[in-house]
Amino acid sequence: MKKIIIGVFAHPDDEAFGVSPTLIKEIREGAEAHLITLTAGEEGANPDNHAELGTVRLHEWQRSCELMGITRCHHLGYTDGTLSNTDLLSIADRVGQLTENILATTDSPIEFMSFDMNGISGHIDHIVASRATALVFYRLKQLLPERITRLRLRCLPIEQVPQHTIDWLYMDAGRTSDEITEVVDAREYHDTIIEVIRSHHSQRADGETHIARYGNDIGINHFIVKQ
Numbered sequence: 001m002k003k004i005i006i007g008v009f010a011h012p013d014d015e016a017f018g019v020s021p022t023l024i025k026e027i028r029e030g031a032e033a034h035l036i037t038l039t040a041g042e043e044g045a046n047p048d049n050h051a052e053l054g055t056v057r058l059h060e061w062q063r064s065c066e067l068m069g070i071t072r073c074h075h076l077g078y079t080d081g082t083l084s085n086t087d088l089l090s091i092a093d094r095v096g097q098l099t100e101n102i103l104a105t106t107d108s109p110i111e112f113m114s115f116d117m118n119g120i121s122g123h124i125d126h127i128v129a130s131r132a133t134a135l136v137f138y139r140l141k142q143l144l145p146e147r148i149t150r151l152r153l154r155c156l157p158i159e160q161v162p163q164h165t166i167d168w169l170y171m172d173a174g175r176t177s178d179e180i181t182e183v184v185d186a187r188e189y190h191d192t193i194i195e196v197i198r199s200h201h202s203q204r205a206d207g208e209t210h211i212a213r214y215g216n217d218i219g220i221n222h223f224i225v226k227q
């Protein structure tokens with residue numbers, strides 16, 4: 001039976017820079033994926049001085065979703081850069097409702113995907129997104145242990161981030177091999193991954209840095225898996 005993946009991320013481009021290799025591979029192999037962005041990313045880089053950056057970024061995100069083959073995309077409309085405890089509870093309720101709607105229409109098992117609970121870069125929105133996802137995951141798993149299978153948190157390995165950085169926010173060092181429970185190799189989808197990353201044209205400075213830094217290994221994702 002096909003599985004359904006629900007990905008929950010704070011910003012349009014988190015999916016592309018973070019987990020597009022895994023999503024592309026899973027979808028090509030038969031999974032169905034739904035993506036949720038909590039904000040429109042309206043506080044992101046704006047090299048073209050768009051008056052409505054959030055609208056532009058949501059269009060870029062739609063394109064990214066199309067390229068990956070995402071079944072449905074949901075933008076929840078929270079304010080970029082401001083996610084809080086109050087938002088976390090509201091996000092968990094809304095993601096829980098969306099998940100229940102999906103559960104009602106299928107017998108497929110459902111798994112969740114988000115970022116490492118350290119937020120990877122340390123961005124508060126990422127931390128709220130992953131912790132809200134963990135809350136939904138464990139709430140639903142308690143009720144429906146047969147249907148809710150696992151939570152995959154995308155992390156960086158210590159080889160890529162040997163120590164913490166303070167270039168912007170406080171960012172943790174990468175995870176050690178005993179913390180990483182899954183490695184997905186989607187290097188065969190390299191060209192699609194690059195296209196997905198480049199669909200976020202307004203964030204091209206970050207995108208090109210990412211592409212240059214990882215080279216062919218851009219197709220490898222590391223996860224901490226909670227069950």
Ligand SMILES: [Zn+2]
Pocket residue numbers: 010011013014123126
């Ligand atoms: Zn982000």
